[in-house]
Amino acid sequence: MxxxxxxxxxxxxxxxxxxxxxxxxxxLQAKQGAxxxxxxxxxxxxxxxxxxxxxxxxxxxxxxxxxxxPPKGELGGLLKPWLDHVAALNGGRGTxxxxxxxxxxxxxxxxxRPQDRLVLAELHEADGAALRRRYGQDGQVAVHRRDxxxxxxxxxxxxxxxxxxxxxxxxxxxxxxxxxxxxxQRAYRRWPTGVYVVWYPVKDPSALVPWLGRLRQAVPRRLLxxxxxxxxxxxxxxxxxxxxxxxxxPWRFVDTLEVLLRGxxxxxxxxxxxxxxxxxxxxxxxxxx
Numbered sequence: 304m305x306x307x308x309x310x311x312x313x314x315x316x317x318x319x320x321x322x323x324x325x326x327x328x329x330x331l332q333a334k335q336g337a338x339x340x341x342x343x344x345x346x347x348x349x350x351x352x353x354x355x356x357x358x359x360x361x362x363x364x365x366x367x368x369x370x371x372x373p374p375k376g377e378l379g380g381l382l383k384p385w386l387d388h389v390a391a392l393n394g395g396r397g398t399x400x401x402x403x404x405x406x407x408x409x410x411x412x413x414x415x416r417p418q419d420r421l422v423l424a425e426l427h428e429a430d431g432a433a434l435r436r437r438y439g440q441d442g443q444v445a446v447h448r449r450d451x452x453x454x455x456x457x458x459x460x461x462x463x464x465x466x467x468x469x470x471x472x473x474x475x476x477x478x479x480x481x482x483x484x485x486x487x488q489r490a491y492r493r494w495p496t497g498v499y500v501v502w503y504p505v506k507d508p509s510a511l512v513p514w515l516g517r518l519r520q521a522v523p524r525r526l527l528x529x530x531x532x533x534x535x536x537x538x539x540x541x542x543x544x545x546x547x548x549x550x551x552x553p554w555r556f557v558d559t560l561e562v563l564l565r566g567x568x569x570x571x572x573x574x575x576x577x578x579x580x581x582x583x584x585x586x587x588x589x590x591x592x
Contacts, residue, residue, distance in 0.1 A: 307427075308473075312350035313404045314362035315571045316545040318370065319531055320471065320502050321410055322563060323547055325385035328414045330553045331467060331498065337418040339466035340411045341458055343451030344473070345423040347433035348408040349392070352401060363404070369570050371400050378566030381559070388413045407469055408434060415443055420463065423447065424454040452482045456489035459497055471502035480514050488521035491550065495524075499550035505530060507539035515583065518548060525551050525585040529560045531568055535575030544576065548583075557587055 311317070331338055352363050373379050373386045388410055390396040392403050405413065408423050415421060423438065424447045425431045431448040438444040447454065451472060459468065470487070472479050487499065501518075505511065518526065532544030549556070557580060564578040 307356065307430075308346045308406065309350050309354065309356035310360045311362050312357055312406065313352055313367035313401075315366040315531075315533065316502070316504070316542075317404075317406075318366045318567065318571065319545055319564070320547065321405075321407065322382055322385045322567070323529070323560060324407065324469065324500065325388070325410065325414065326381060326559055326563065327467065327498070327500065327549075327552065327556065328411070329384050330556060330559075331465070332414075332416060332419075334465075335418075336465055337420070337463045338416075339420050339422065339461035339463040340415070341422045341424070341454075341461070341466065341468040342407050342411060343424045343454050343469065344471050345408045345425040345430070345434060346406045346427075347425075347430040348406055348412075348437050350404040350406060352404050365571065365573070367404065368400055374566075374570070377562065381563045381566065384414075385410070407471070408438070411469075412438065412441070412444060417443075419443065420461075421445070422458060422461075424449040424451050424458075426450050452479075452486045455486040456493055459490050460494035464496075467498040467500065469500050469502075474504055484514060484517040484521060487518065487550075491522055496551065498552065499548075501548040501550075503546050503548070504542055505532060505544040505546055506537075506542060508537060508543075510539070519584050522550050523584055525587075526583045527552050527557055527560075528579070528581055528583050529564060530579045531564050531571070532576040532578075533571060533573045554587060557582070 357363060373382055388405055389401055392405050393401045411421050421444045423434055425434055434446045438446055527549040530544060530546040534543050537543040561580045568576060568578050
């Protein structure tokens with residue numbers, strides 16, 4: 304496995320994924336019952352934005368750093384559950400740009416309540432070792448060196464019965480799209496009431512159509528799509544945007560996502576672009592999880 308997210312940490316896709324994730328966790332925690340969080344392609348947990356990998360690509364410049372210091376108003380309020388933890392990792396809110404960036408494991412760990420639990424899966428040897436060093440003695444976190452696609456159906460349903468699964472593979476291999484669809488279908492059959500979040504890159508939008516069709520079949524009820532694009536023109540060789548698929552999002556969370564993406568898009572855009580939030584299956588017809 305050659306993919307290392309350190310080269311892409313805090314880019315525009317991380318902004319979309321982590322801002323939405325923090326809001327989703329906040330909404331789920333409105334109920335007092337215990338939650339299980341599963342992060343199946345976890346990475347090392349924390350990234351050094353001044354390290355060699357991050358400086359080589361400079362992707363944070365077009366992502367997190369466009370939001371620092373954080374904006375005010377409605378968008379600032381929606382970003383607060385995420386950016387507060389970015390600031391805390393760096394010693395508190397200030398005008399200086401962050402040096403460290405919390406990946407999804409660190410963000411989820413900081414969002415845990417005492418009754419919640421976090422399960423991390425990572426196959427990459429070095430990243431798995433970094434997770435064990437950081438969380439190995441943490442009683443609320445379990446770390447597995449395990450393939451995320453294999454772990455997905457195996458680890459659900461959790462004992463807590465309520466929770467969220469984050470699925471964001473690197474999509475380096477062509478078969479990852481197929482493996483994700485099959486694993487999600489198996490997991491959904493085992494745990495149809497779980498909340499699942501799938502992140503995916505957008506290069507050629509037309510190439511995603513068959514895959515999205517498979518996911519519609521895999522999740523026949525309450526599958527929500529949210530996309531943000533950076534450009535009007537979308538050649539297939541370029542990363543043009545990213546998307547999230549949410550299974551069983553909380554009631555009215557669609558409204559929150561629409562406001563979030565509409566606020567972020569002009570700040571992250573390169574040349575035009577747009578946002579899209581729509582139900583692929585089902586609708587928001589009743590209070591969710």
